[in-house]
Amino acid sequence: MRVSGSRSAVLTVVACLGLWAGGAAGQEVSPRGKTSYMPVDQTEPFSEVMARMKADKPKVEARHQQLLVQRYDLGNKPASGVTMSKGKPVQEGVRVKLPPGVTWDSLAAMSPEAIRDKGVFPPGLMPLPHPNHPEGGMLFPKFHINEIKQQEGRDLTRFDLDFDLPDHFLPEFPPPIFLTTRPDLGDVSQGKLVTLMNVQDLFNGILNPKQLEGLRLLVTPFPQQQFNQTADRRSELPSRGVSCFDCHVNGHTNGATHLVGDIRPQEFRHRIETPTLRGVNIQRLFGSQRALKTVEDFTEFEQRAAYFDGDPVIATKKGVNILERGSQVHFMAEVEELFDFPPAPKLRFDGKLDPKKATPAEARGQELFFGKAQCSVCHTAPYYTDNLMHNLRAERFYKPVLINGEVMGADGPIKTFPLRGIRDSPPYLHDGRLLTLEDTVEFFNLILETRLTAQEKKDLVAFMRVL
Structure with missing residues (x-):
């Protein structure tokens, strides 16, 4: 339900990513609304509300789908031999699209300030708006x-x-x-x-x-x-x-x-x-x-x-x-409190891999998880959460912009969700902006500035798939 906003004392936001941002330059958004309260008495007849919103539906959905296609590869590309607990294929591959002229490696070599100033932070890593925000x-x-x-x-x-x-x-x-x-x-x-x-x-x-x-x-x-x-x-x-x-x-x-x-x-x-x-x-x-x-x-x-x-x-x-x-x-x-994580036959009682059951890639991924990749700073074994909040400050990588009704601003503190059974729970991050585990690894590689190699990223995904 929309809450109205004042245009006085506006915060001007620049569509720094052009088409990639999905918005036009010069859009404005108020940092404060006129009211926190919703209208209680609906004066427009319900039949007229429904007719109006039904008529608007194709346009609203087309705008949002355009944003999704600009941000992501939405194809059905299941990983070979990797399924959820009941057999549904797990999607693989990085689905976030890159702005022209950059690669994941070149982005990882840049400072957050340089990425922000050049406007090359991938929009698929920014907050994901509601289909009709x-x-x-x-x-x-x-x-x-x-x-x-x-x-x-x-x-x-x-x-x-x-x-x-x-x-x-x-x-x-x-x-x-x-x-x-x-x-x-x-x-x-x-x-x-x-x-x-x-x-x-x-x-x-x-x-x-x-x-x-x-x-x-x-x-x-x-x-x-x-x-x-x-x-x-x-x-x-x-x-x-x-x-x-x-x-x-x-x-x-x-x-x-x-x-x-x-x-x-x-x-x-x-x-x-x-x-x-x-x-x-x-x-x-x-x-x-x-x-x-x-x-x-x-x-x-x-x-x-x-x-x-x-x-x-x-x-x-x-x-x-x-x-x-x-x-x-x-x-x-x-x-x-009775709902349990799915079975993870490759894990020991302490949440770590059983060396007799792990593949070399999974073992390397575990070492990265608890080392260079810094995942375990927040996601501690055996359930892979520290039950705390952490502010990733992702907004240091991009300028604020209004996209499809949502300000691409700060996420604020985010709960450390358990990673046990993570392959069963796509999409990822609190708003679902990361469609695959590969997207998630790329996001955190930038945010944490860990500079993982291509092979290290694959190994990390392999480990998380067996949690």
Whole structure:
């Protein structure tokens, strides 16, 4: 939902990358908005809103797709013999396109200031806008929409917008479920998407009654900003809402996207890709700004605030679901803490490679990970997280520019997500701007100024694929 911005005291941003930036020179954005509050009373009839946004949809999506094509190679190029836990091919290769006249090696040899002043930082390494950043809101891949419609008759289609990234860059669907309490069972999902229609059949006899109730709540739809029963919605028909598992599919992720609710004005809000819930039991920071210290805090916060862009007035209007802390929140959180990382047969108990099972490339990659590449400064074994926040200050490589409604500014502190099972969780970084692990290595090679060789980059990817 757009928050208006004043044009007084403007911050002028220069489209320093021309066509590569996807914007025209001279665009302006206000550093402060007129208000943090959204309009409560919708005066334009819903039928007119829907007709207007449907008419605008092709233009909005074409603009965003042009940006994606300018930034990335979106082809389907699976890695040979490398799959996710249930068999979906993993995409390989650097997909971020380079500006004319530079190579990854030449960029790595330049200082951040030189890269910024010459305007040659690859746009695919900059923040990735929401498909319609001025509008924002939850957006689901088509395969998930179709399955929910088939199982429940509930429609998560938005009349104004479709999901943007190709399916081959997203996690497998539906993903397997591994439980910390029953590792002997392997994937307990039986290859199914867990919904209200099958949750009892799948988990009765595996979870206790309290956990079963928590899981039921995780698959129960509740009103949300774009999906609710008011005229201020983005579904054609009044909607029962969305469930936690509509994004965190089977306790993992389907790559669904949204905008963080804790930043204003709209141009400064970050796109956020749904993180996996696997390994939540070992994590200690939650929420887009990581101010929440327990998964119970996060579970309650999602319903009260994140579902409604941090606006309690709008939440009241659309039907906020207030969870009871001592039972409902606790039950849901207990289930969330059961979701385990996928098996990693090449790792020992300490998270390091078993020398008897590792290939030479994987062994070299591990040495780089804990050495020259500096990955382990933040991603410490055995789960490959330090449970802290780190500010990479990527903005030192480029000048601020307004691209498709988002300011390419500072990311700020970013949570160190666990890397266990990382091959199951594309795309990467908090906003999904990095489509492959190879893209991720190139990004951090520049940001950390590590100057890895081509072979070292390949070895590092080989190691991360077995985590």
